[in-house]
Amino acid sequence: MFSEQHRKAGVTYPQGFKAAGVKAGIKKSGNLDVAVIYTERQANVAGVFTQNAVAAAPVFASKKVVASGTAHAVTANAGCANACTGEQGTQDAARMQAVTAEALGCEPLDVIVASTGVIGVNLPMDKMEAGIKQAVEELSETGSETAGQAIVTTDTYSKSCATEVTIGGKEVRFGAIAKGSGMIQPNMATMLCFITTDAAISQPRLQQALSEVTEVSFNMISIDGDMSTNDMAVVLANGAAGNKEITEDDADFEVFKATLRELCQGLARRIAADGEGATKFLTVQVRGANSFADAKQIGMSVAKSPLVKTAFFGEDPNWGRVICAVGYAGVPMEPEKTVVKFGDIPVYKYGVGADYDEAALREVMGQHDIVIDIDMGTGSAEATVWTCDFSYEYVKINGEYHT
């Protein structure tokens, strides 16, 4: 699903979807910054949103669209988050919906809206309106790439993918574009993900699938422990594949969910790997825990530790910091039952440091992708968290990014 062909196809891979990204002048860089995704055929819609109490105006607007159950379009911009913008922000988000709806010939409540970028600044609505109209004019079946580029901020590349699966004898397609980078944290941080599918699936099952999949994909990544005001993942299912509509928790639903999970986990890994300033991609794999919640809490404690993250940046096999972060995770643990490996090399075993081949360990630490494997030795539950290291570049990006 990450082949060049699938990547290019993105959200326009499923039947009946068009997309476009345009330069509206909202980003200071002058790059692509307004995206529209459209399905003429009405789609069932599901969404998961930031849990930040200071949620942005478009989050509230899009929640109402999801509550209505159906949608025709997504309009998103980068460069300005429309967060902490009060009544003006609410009006601007509504105007994004109205302008899109008018251009497409649908209702405002059919339009998901999303914004990402600087907080506390009002959207330049003249530019936005012109951008939306232009994007609608340029909608095409090959427009996913420009749409994907229009939603990124400090990402070094746009994330998109697509895949297909057979459900009820019909080929069902999925596509997605996503952005991540800074402010990534469990429970949806400045992360936007728009997923399209031509599957026929009822709204309740669609929401169930997205909610369950989010728990083991987007909510398992952490870049820096911050949770943004604007995050959302939305899926539109327009039924064009012609499969018998999925309405029950049956075998078809399991196939749908498994495919969606694979898609979202792939995107989550790529978002973590492209964390701001990242030089390493770290997979924290916790096994032998008493519950998934415990395993996740331990994994997150390790993934969020700046001391662990800077050690990996320095390629220093400082397992003391890892076991220390396990110890303060707030989950009962028995050091004398715990084993920590970097790659496949045990570095901590049953309460003390393990004897290891220094040259072999150095080789593991020198790689770009490193697995931190933690076996708690007390149960059978597991969880995998993805993160990246903490570099000079992270400090530079975030000390200079502005406002």
Next chain:
Amino acid sequence: MFSEQHRKAGVTYPQGFKAAGVKAGIKKSGNLDVAVIYTERQANVAGVFTQNAVAAAPVFASKKVVASGTAHAVTANAGCANACTGEQGTQDAARMQAVTAEALGCEPLDVIVASTGVIGVNLPMDKMEAGIKQAVEELSETGSETAGQAIVTTDTYSKSCATEVTIGGKEVRFGAIAKGSGMIQPNMATMLCFITTDAAISQPRLQQALSEVTEVSFNMISIDGDMSTNDMAVVLANGAAGNKEITEDDADFEVFKATLRELCQGLARRIAADGEGATKFLTVQVRGANSFADAKQIGMSVAKSPLVKTAFFGEDPNWGRVICAVGYAGVPMEPEKTVVKFGDIPVYKYGVGADYDEAALREVMGQHDIVIDIDMGTGSAEATVWTCDFSYEYVKINGEYHT
């Protein structure tokens, strides 16, 4: 209490206390690394310890001393944490107590022991034994300065202070040495603090005072969100001042506790200000909250956000990141009642950005000490958290420090 004279006097300011720090060869740098503090007159002892499940051997040994109620000495070293060292580590901590006791003529259970430094390495016990003996020989009433230097690791300066107060007509003195720097986090992270006083106070009151004061001092600082395996704060009270012993929760106890609080808050602020790589000292002052716990949780959420910390490093008045961290603190909030100020300049007010004088705000951001004032507008509880910014230097120190 931070005058040059008081600072030099440190733990030997109260009557009957001696101290010394020596070079035992445990630190690679060859600097002072073993400290002994001693009171011939038996002292009541109280302590607070790391809550990390992977606590170091000396933590377990010292908890037993505190449980016994009295002590004569503290022996501490830097350069090696004696953590994750298994049975050998337990024996080494016991040996530190035994060697100190033999040299001083007291019992092993009279000796608090503490270690800080690299995790997972065994103490070089030959060097340690020689160091302890030498330190005991060098004990003096002016030895606090060398003792203070012997417990630091990446601290840029040793923290010590002293003060006096009148209790029951008698002058009662207090002194302290402390170390902090990396791995600092609420609930006692690689922080060591040894406090001496000549007050006469019962052990239960001494423990009560230390526990209460820790909640509003050491547990209110965060450098990077990590909690070490070795933290402890210990207070020895030898009664040499001759005041009527404090045994009740009365006026004398209040005076004692207030003085201890001022001492510990002063040290906590200095530990935060000297966080690894710090270029700014940040005071996060949360007011108008529904409870102290809420206010602390909000303050910590802001103080621990890498995005907030890098923004202050870059002198960027990015209030969006502050309000974002307030929003995900996990405490109910009403954005339309919240006001955020940097210094005395409102930057966020009732849900939206405030109009401010850019030049005046630039001046605030350029200062070394900056107050982030957050008024939640919903209650009357408050809490103050101290932290520092996140710099290139932090990444450098922690990417290169080794193991």
